[in-house]
Amino acid sequence: MTAPAIELKGISKSFGPVQANKDISISVAPGTIHGIIGENGAGKSTLMSILYGFYKADKGEIWINGKQTEIPDSQAAIVAGIGMVFQHFKLVENFTVLENIVLGAEDGGLLMPSLTEARKILKELAAEYELNVDPDKRIDEIGVGMQQRVEILKALYRQADILILDEPTGVLTPPEADQLFRILGRLRAEGKTIILITHKLREIMEATDTVSVMRRGQMTATVKTSETSPEHLAELMVGRKVLLRVDKLPAKPGKPVLEIEQLRIVDGAGVERLKGIDLTVHAGEILGIAGVAGNGQSELMEVLGGMRSGEGSIRLNGAALPLHGAGSDARARRAAHVAHVPEDRQREGLIMDFHAWENTAFGYHHAPEYQRGLLMNNAAIRADTEAKMKKFDVRPPDPLLAAKNFSGGNQQKIVVAREIERNPDLLLIGQPTRGVDIGAIEFIHKQIVDLRDQGKAILLVSVELEEILSLADRVAVMFDGMIMGERIVAETDEKELGLMMAGVAGEAA
């Protein structure tokens, strides 16, 4: 029997008070693809970063090919034959592809010979694995799919036998993802060992040989893929049976609330991010926007929320909202009864160092009920916060605790409470349940549906198709800054939407 390619024994790691990995052990056989799944924040990236020497474990042992190996830094990992493609790429943006690949793996003190040599090897690798990239393009000139290839090539150039990929398909379209899996298959056939982190059960089922499940820093199970099912894995992931559909009555759409026509955005670098969007959201309905991350959904939310300017026209209840200049900022949007739960609550929706009560006023800090003469009425804000915390079951219900000291789900509840309780005409809500535990997911979903049933319009952006399918009434798919098509949720399925997400246009709805 051959020794496992990787064996981790009792790995623990904490970041200050956060225990990211607790006594984790895992073993991966050589020449296999091993999947790792788990909710956001479960500790997957941390574990792999430890294996790659990026973080140092507090406790535990690493065995590579049957030998105990110290991996104090990435150099050691590379020497041990490990390569890793991080969730967030580690590339030098204004270097060329070639320079990125040789960085750290140069032979000799002079650059030119290394680059010449690397160019040759790169050509061979590209031919062998269908990984074509232009070695002289700068990283900031190529797309994310290309950048991922560069990362994979970096590992192969360093002759990695063990390849770790952290959520590689999050930024890829389905066809790109398919190609990736073909390449992985070929690598496996050559005897390389691959660890694949993903949230997508379908990818696990299709591509892996074995799969491990992580929950809250612990390894809950390792099973053969052939001996499990998506439902089983989901249960292992969240620790109990998962409710796949939200209970809700059919929508009763009313008059149009939000009408978007020919909306365009050109970013600072001159790239067109939105290429003429037309959308309508009616009162009493939830319109979901599906799509692979980075296809313009964030920009759409930002321009609607008043965080950036654009061209075209948007009307709210028939009245035009300015898209740039005076009156186009987020404050004006709030005044027009548009509420916005942003995609990234920690970066945008909250000030992490502010107390909960300050965050409750955040964005509405000019509201008359929060003022007393020239000063802010802190007492009123605190009382209001307490009421909202109670209603949304925020734990602990302490307005004086800083936002960063709440758990992700409770942070999200603070944001959702702040926005929904304003009783807006239009709610923009992005990734409402990202990194939120299952109990909070159900609660938040219910709040959204309730708001709809009060006859409000809701625009929901999510990269989780499942969430869209269970929550939205209508769905529009975005690809490359355009709407590929709209569907009634009840009349479509994952497969059709997946094709549209890949840029294959469906017939207009």
Add this chain to the structure above:
Amino acid sequence: MEKMPKWADVVLIPLISLMLAAGLSALVILAIGEDPVAAVKLMVDGALGSSYGWGYTLYYATNFMFTGLAVAVAAHAGLFNIGGEGQAMLGGLGVAVICLFIPWPHWTLALLFACLGAGLFGAAWAAIPAYLQAKRGSHIVITTIMFNFIAAAVLNYVLVNVLKPASSMDPASARFSETVHLPTLHELLAPLGIAFSKSAPANVSLLVAVFACLAVWLLIWRTSLGFEIRAFGRSEAGARYAGISPVKITIIAMMISGALAGMMATNNVMGEAERLVLNATEGAGFIGIAVALMGRNHPFGVFLAAILFGFLYQGGAELALWTKIPRELIVVIQALVILFTGALDNMVRIPLEKIFLAFRKEPS
């Protein structure tokens, strides 16, 4: 969960940093062959042992309160205003213009307008780097440094070519008229029957500075503008989400900061020298950095730290007067305070956090 209780952050860390700085300073004094204990005694005596000493300590402290507040307000907006020196110089120009060219009937009125003039000049000098940062992305630290030098050149030019009276040799403005003379603590306290040294320069600007501390506290923690400044300082993306204009807040915060730095001139130019001289600021703009760091950007902390530095300054002047220790000792102490409370903060913080974490873990 917090890594460490708030009091440790606000009190313990600055205290330990200060002790480290003090310890090293003592070593420096030892190294140049002097007795640190005697030096400290002399400093305490000279700075706090008499109303004369207090008068100077408070005079310096007034300067540092203004510049410390200036750094603190900018810091709340996430901006490092290293240009307090230049803004204070321009503030001096503002005061000189107000005092020289307008015949004031009474000092109260003059002070009011001097505050305005100084604030306006200081704010204007800060507004340009702020605008360039907000609109054109120029690094504000570099631009404010550059503006310090430009301010020095401007002041130099104005003093030599414009304000210098024809008959005079030194590059300084004419003396202000008697009517704009600000009452010193001696004059203020005499009616209350309190005897205070006649020759110490601490004056009514001290009250302006204390009032400024209060006003800044209100502004930062009690007004929606302060709320926006703090929010922007913590997260620019968050600010944009909340409808807080980064451009507007950057410019406003820097202008408030510049105005505060400029208002220092009511103390040193109007209250003390009663004319504008070259280098009137004597580096107070830079000391503001140390003061704000020590005071954790809180007005009350700034108030305390300003008095500490006022003490250091007056004590240091006494040292230079009565011993062989050069005045530069204060510069070294100032450097060490900035180093430990600012740059080497983590050196104290990380072990402390570990200790607190260990204590918390054990019971559970």
Add this chain to the structure above:
Amino acid sequence: MDFLTLIQVLDSTVRLATPLLLACLAGLYSERAGIFDIGLEGKMLMAAFFSAAIAAVTGNVWLGLLAGIASSLLLSGLHGLASITFRGNQLISGVAINFLAAGLTVLIAQDWFKQGGRTPSLLSGGRFEGLEWPFAIGPEDAAATGRPVSQLMKEAGPVQQVYSELLSGHSILVYLAFLAVPATWWILYRTRFGLRLRAVGENPAAVDTAGVSVVGLRFAAVAICGVLCGIAGAYLATALQAGFVKDMTAGRGFIALAALIFAKWRPWQAMGACLLFGLLQAIALRFQNIELGPIVVPVQAMDALPYILTVVILAGFVGKAVPPRAGGEPYVKER
């Protein structure tokens, strides 16, 4: 202005640009590696003092140079400790270092020499003296002909004037500084070290995950910065002048910083910027107010011009200065 005067102004430009250039290149290494350094001034000042002090005591200028470099390196180490090891604020660390140098130099000078914070004047062995090139007009020619050098120079042809006045006669550190420019270019763009250095200033995580030590690279960059600042300081005290006086750097560290931004962190352009700023200084030194027809440019305007130009460049009105992307940020892996 006649040709010879022009050459003389340029000659003085070269002398005055040298400390700027050395400090500017020092900053270039540090900032290209992602460590902002507003402490150039302090390091130069420290080096100026120690080089003059040791040269005065030993009478050997080379020992002085070494001492200057060592003292500057010490401050670099402090900056590294604060900004790399303890991930502190690089700007604040720089401010502290400037004050530390301003205070310590006077304190130590007073303790050692009791001359009010200066060193004794350096005698000839304690200074870097000008290197007369072969065939350049010099004192020997004056002695041989019995006429002053200035007269001989005036009568010489333009080539000889450029050769004797502008190129010849500078101290070895001047030539070293100008040689450092191509050397820096070569290191930065043609060596492995340069590639890594530039990378660590752009994205330290990329360097880290590529198996190269971020801390090591950054300390190396900061150390090179220290060495160059040390030479710059030693040049001031032992070549440009004959001894240390307090605050003798007089803002040159900040002008160098300005030049670095002006040059957008590139070596050849850094030389250009330093020569330009050196020229401004040379003009301001030689002429008080400059009359350009009806307008009189006050000397203060010349003094302020480097700073104004830098602000203009920073504002992006004339090209945009984009600093290394990771500049100023400590590399923090674990929050």
Add this chain to the structure above:
Amino acid sequence: EPALIFDLGGKFDKSFNEAAFGGAQRWAEETGGTFREIELQSEAQREQALRRFAEAGANPIVTMGFAMADPLSSVAPDYPDTKFVVIDVTWLDAPNIRQVGFAEHEGSYLVGMMAAMASKSDTVGFVGGMDVPLIRHFGCGYAQGVKAVNPDATVIANMTGTTPSAWNDPVKGSELTKAQISQGADVVYAAAGGTGVGVLQTAADEGILSIGVDSNQNHLHPGKVLTSMLKRVDVAVYDAMSAGDAVEAGVFSMGLAEEGVGYALDDNNAALVTDDMKAAVDKARQQIIDGEIEVVSYYADNSCPALKF
């Protein structure tokens, strides 16, 4: 106990302030007394230093330089029992200030003559410190001396700056000297406080002669400093300290007759000063004292017959 306040150039400027220090030192050695002293770092400190010494009971308080005029005028009335002494100020109106001025133009005249006699190129230089009437006063006397010997000689004059930092900028002194040398000057007179150190250094490096000021600076570069224009600040300080708190207030002028100014002759420059030179200069000295030669003062109508600034 007397006190001494140095001006911004600092106690060891080898020139003006150092001369004062020398006088105080001599007084201390001869009487065994002690004195307080402080070196100012900035304009803003002047008043504090004055007050601090007055508060501490120092008497007399000797101060250096015209920049003390303004602070003195506001501090002196507050301490009527304290005697203040100020060098280079003669226009204040206070009963407790002793104001000492020097006839710098007379001393400068003498060294100007020597410069003209030593020059081979018939071109001599003058590097002034801060551009104020006082320094023009120096330059004017110097130029008159030069022209007296050689009416065709050229005098190149430069000022270092317009602010007090001009007293302490050796780099600039050095650059200005280089410029003057390239214009043919082979004797340079520095009246620039600490800046002069750079002037003398460069002159020595480039092989021309220089003339020091205030203190005897001949020893700085033996054999290369032609002479020094002595301004007996040391005597003024010594006298004031010797008189103690009984020092007489009022305005005093010290010229050649009072031996308040002169030129320096010692071993370091003996080889440079020819007998002819010495004879001519000593003769002129006597003639000035006797009123046979009138050296025009720049102060008379703020202009100079022999030199344009």
